[in-house]
Amino acid sequence: MEEKQRIALALKRKRFFLENPIVIVDYDVGNILSVSKALSYLGYHHIVSSKPEDIQRASGLVLPGIGAFYEAMRNLKSRELCSVIKEEVLNKNKPLLGICVGMQILSDKGFENGEYDGLALIPGNVRRIPEQEGFRVPHVGWNTLEIISKDPLFSLIDDYALDDDKKEELVNHFYFDHSYYFECDDKYVLAYCNYGQKLAVAVRFDNIFGVQFHPEKSQKNGLKLFRSFFDFVMNHFGSLNNSDVTDGLQEAKRC
Amino acid sequence: MLGTRLIACLVVKNGIAVQSIGFSKYLPVCRVEIAVEYLSRWGIDEIVIVDIDASRAGRSFDLEMAQAAAGAGFVPLTLGGGIKSVAEIRMLLKQGADKICLNNSARLNPGLISEAAKVFGSQCIVVSIDATFVDGEYKVYDYSLGREIETNVLDFAKECEKLGAGEIFLNSVANDGLKQGFDLDLINLVCKAVSIPVIVIGGAGHPSHFLDVLKQAKASGVAAGNYFHFFEHSVIATKNYLRKNLAVKDLVDPNIKGKESIIRPNSYVDYKGISFDEMGRPAKKDEDFLESQRFEFHPEEII
């Protein structure tokens, strides 16, 4: 992309998200700082909040999470956020990205240390990764994906790169750290990861997205995912308005 | 395919990252957040930060340092040092840690492992075991006492797994800072004894040391404390060395073509085509190549 176009796009993002910030939902389940830092680095204005009024004026929502299913759901309930989130996401079609346990709670039920209800936003259950020879649990480290659908999460990710011997190498890896996985119908799956069996690691139901891995900890692949997802949020919220781009270019010339 | 992680360990003493030699000699290196920034830039897979003063001083990991470290890079962080309660773990996870590491606490209060695993999930709990070879067996080394205790490392590792630990962070006291290679016997014994991931550290001084671990043991991650501070782009050059010397596997799944290496490239800079001198540092490039670079433009990567 040319320098001028890049500056114009950056200005467009800045203006859009200042008026319609992304909200990182703060429900005391870790990890907010890293997501926030990634968004700041990429130039997306956002707020960290657990207030319903903030969630209501958000352009998009992020449900981060490190921890156990039960605690995550309990914290959401105690902050009375379940209905607000459902309202925004189901009735107002707001894009939502759940990360790790934030993705797992989108399910119907989670079976970590008991049986607990999830938000039931994407049909599926969360079960323990089965123990298998050669596949230690928790599944922790960098693993590659089998991407079924590139847009809008993986559109900037290169699946392959040439290694030193000019052979194609699969490089669409992300950082995982989990013992439980999202079990659901294939039609919701955007990407699988092979770990003894095929695990669904990126899921989607309309405007609701979930990723099992941590984009905020996945170096450049993770940043690229955030870039394509939040640009999607910007374009999803209002239609892509050509005059915005022209205005941006004018302003870029003045800088 | 799950890659094997190349991990940096920052040992923190007096509020700064230090080199550790034999668990007794320490050399000051740099501030933690600068180390995290550059290691992240150099494509490190994970960073473990251990505050070795915390237990003795009766405090937990400094929250401001945790925040500064988490804000400095886009890498997974494991924080350890003086952690004694679920509340402290919660605070650290909130400040940006992905995992926490228990050392003394795991021995003095094993119930903490299971309690924390229940609340946060096993994947957040790493138990750090320092090992030393005494009287024909590997015994646990207590760094606050400065000597080994009568606990067998393998038994202890198995116990931690049963209690709910997600990973073992295994350190060799004797090899610490010697730059003579890892203790492969120790690594093999522990990896065979447990079925949870094991990260190993202690003795790296040359890229071939990491290669030995990858070829001869089943560690899930190989870590170094001092080594990554020695030269520019140390992580990238080391990864390149390992990738060159490890067999690249064909992908099994017929739906996906191509190959995979267990060492994952994570940075724009990759040191392709490099060769290494005897110290394991990048050697001079071919003069014809350098000549050809006069007319090449290399843009910065912008996401």
Added chain:
Amino acid sequence: MISIKELKFQKEIGKGIYRGALIKDSLSKKAKINYCSRCLYPSNHPLGIIFDSKGVCSGCRIHEEKDILNWDSRFEKLRGILKNYKSASRGQYDCVIPVSGARDSYFIVHVIKNVFGLRPLLVTYNKQYNTEKGIRNLSYLRTVFDCDLLTLTVNPETVKKITKVSLQKMGSMYWHCLAGQSVFPVQIAVRFKIPLIVWGAHQGIDQVGMFSHTDQVEMTRKYRKEHDLMGFEAEDMGSSMMHLSSSDLAQFAYPHDKEIEKVGVRGIYLNNFIRWDSKAQHEKMIELYDYESGEQSRTFDTYNDVDCFHYSDVHDYIKFLKYGYGKAMDHACREIRLSRMSRSEGIAHVMKYASLEPKSLQLFLDWIGISKKGFYFFINQFRDPLVWTRDSNGEWILRKCIFDFEGDSSSLVEDARLPLVEDKCEFKLTGSRTVISDKPKYTVLGRGFVNPEDRTK
């Protein structure tokens, strides 16, 4: 005692002076500065320093390697590295050497050119604060070694703006020198495709034992950012208040990672391969090449830093105002470790020079265009609360523990003491090549400059 509010303020604006636990500890009355049982370095050394159970610092412990390592075999290791970088084609330079009119530059070029027979390209950053002696040393460096020399001179008005910003952001008047000296060789290495840069001593090893000599540490941008530039790279220096933009700072921009990779830039330090002794090395250079030494106002060492009006003067005084010690301390520690100076003699030097007012402060203030009051306003914000406190009149005074060298650890000092190998530690004062007196005026580099006052009517 400094209030918590002031400390927080210091932390915020002094981004480069984060000290985590130390700052919190300073709130307790028990917090004090400790000194090495052997060399005198204080525990608040800005590079970080660790004292072992005997109270001896990491710098002294690493220095002990100098008498243990086999320096002949290390010299051969250096030969091996340099041999790999020797260019096959006759037109190319083999390496880049950053030089100045002082500081072991002669020794480094002597080793690389005359001992190892490589063809170096010399590069220097014009510090602006140049003495005539420094200019002469630099010119003669170029001539006696018959080398090519590239100089980076940044427009003085820009440098003044940058220095005002560095005074405000980190209380430093030297940022541009450190940034320029450390970035220019790398820019040249990338631009001219000369991968090897040869430095003299790694300051971290030399002062606080940051690395073992056997680690063979190399130049990293990481070290530069934290320790040379106090946490502020060129991108962090922009200031709308001072009208300092990124184009003003363009000369200080580090080549990005891909460029470094493509050329394979590496910076090595000779003190990993040669038993480093700055005093002996300078004396050899005086003998062989008539290197000019000069009296310094704040230290007894007459060999280093003769090229700059301020390094061992205002800049050093600023260091004292911040950390409670200066160059005399660095030099005393160095000589004590080399068993040429006794601890008591070192203490005498430190006490004599520590609080001496700088001689060239007005010269600097006139150049940069700020008042003495303004100067102290900037610097006072960075005084270490472990070292300085204010009396009832608001005057800055040293805390009682400062320069308390014996403390309650006299037996540790006795145990750590090194037997002297030389009776005296004296520094030569050479003559000058020209008769012109060193007027307190910066000398612009380059021949052909005519001082307006000298112009004939």
